[in-house]
């Protein structure tokens with residue numbers, strides 16, 4: 001059988017096939033690495049080490065998810081004669097930041113030493129989590145740091161998996177940071193691999209285990225494995241302190257909106273997604289086949305979390321929770337019958353076309369407080385191009401349905417700056433976000449990443465073969481990219497983004513400016529809950545949470561001040577006005593931003609009651625209307 005090399009080129013090597021080379025390589029490693037029947041799975045920190053903000057961490061604003069993916073792997077290995085432990089570095093590091101003073105939190109060595117000095121294991125699996133990409137561009141990236149630590153010890157068999165490991169597969173192997181990379185869902189691959197390593201019989205061979213042999217990147221060959229998950233995840237909670245995760249972080253703004261003291265957990269009904277959006281890694285990673293966990297299994301896990309671990313808020317990890325309407329209906333009905341008393345949210349997002357009134361009603365009755373929906377674009381041409389399972393027509397229909405459920409907090413998610421996207425198409429997205437009239441609009445900028453798998457000695461060949469192969473697409477929120485959480489800081493003056501020619505393709509800097517303007521306009525100035533007849537309390541509950549992540553943001557404090565006035569909470573309004581003054585005093589950046597959009601008017605003549613707040617908000621809207629007149 002031919003070997004697969006970089007870029008899919010196939011060449012025979014010394015008459016051996018990839019699977020034979022795999023066995024040979026394992027044999028070689030067994031001679032070098034001491035073996036015992038103990039394995040540790042590491043969940044790396046998922047926040048960006050380049051922009052760590054200690055205040056934000058201590059506000060418990062970073063995401064701390066239970067390591068569900070690793071728990072699934074542990075469950076899948078439960079019948080093998082191996083002791084498997086999970087080391088949740090994300091949780092431990094945030095706990096350390098919250099509880100101790102330390103000069104250098106971002107050095108993971110003390111945490112790793114503490115663990116490995118007292119745990120004698122021979123196999124270590126490392127997952128990078130999903131939120132931090134560009135691993136080799138970020139100083140002390142936690143994933144790379146962990147792998148360097150293990151490589152320096154030289155006594156562990158190191159396995160890697162997860163989205164980031166898959167993206168960086170070839171680079172990780174070439175740099176000798178891992179022995180094997182597991183592609184996509186890893187349960188069956190790991191069972192096969194450990195069977196080979198420890199000598200357990202009867203585990204079918206799988207494809208998708210990458211390794212480096214004599215300077216070539218190879219992959220085991222077999223028909224694609226599809227994981228039909230049948231194992232019991234509940235048993236894996238033994239060493240997961242799930243009841244303490246809310247003490248060091250949150251799951252999403254939804255979980256924080258419920259209250260910091262609310263213990264939370266995660267569950268999953270569906271693996272995979274029916275769609276194939278071009279910018280999204282879910283389907284390539286999970287495979288095209290959508291699978292359901294049994295409803296009873298999911299209900300048992302919720303019951304366990306609620307009754308045994310005190311959890312009162314649940315987050316669905318699904319990428320397509322509503323793919324099978326009948327199953328979703330049954331699930332929500334049973335949740336209602338079982339009276340779990342939990343709230344739940346779907347921060348990963350729901351597909352809008354699946355929302356109908358009966359289903360949404362059941363969602364609300366079963367505890368739903370809110371969710372995101374992936375809208376991405378307000379331009380049908382772009383929606384078709386990115387293969388989004390939606391059109392502006394179906395999205396408008398969803399908006400009408402959702403308007404009947406004002407108790408829900410629904411965030412519409414948009415991406416601007418797709419490759420070749422014209423300014424006029426981006427403006428369609430902004431205008432559509434206003435038309436959708438949801439509780440919040442989450443904008444992100446599309447970013448093309450350098451593919452670090454394509455480098456070094458193979459670079460020129462691959463560029464010639466497949467120039468598109470260098471492109472990886474991701475989306476990011478510009479305000480999270482720096483510790484100060486500012487957009488294009490340091491500029492003398494900010495240009496208007498509303499006078500570009502319609503056919504212009506905006507630069508990355510212009511896209512960041514658009515992100516700033518769209519976020520300000522859609523979420524603050526035009527927010528439906530700050531208009532007459534709106535629900536300022538709903539705005540306050542959400543924006544209070546956002547403020548924990550952006551404590552120095554003067555726009556947030558200023559609009560919270562106005563919202564509190566609208567809601568009749570004058571003491572809280574005064575606090576936020578004072579906070580705005582301080583934020584402006586501390587930051588030339590925010591002074592310039594206030595001037596740019598005429599927000600400084602509030603500081604010159606600050607309203608003292610609801611009607612004053614309403615008047616100034618209307619002035620803002622009039623001013624923005626005139627700024628946008630030309631578009």
Ligand code: SF4
Pocket residue numbers: 273274275276277280281282283319320349351374388389
């Ligand atoms: S619908 Fe969502 S999860 Fe599914 S492929 Fe598209 S972006 Fe990804």
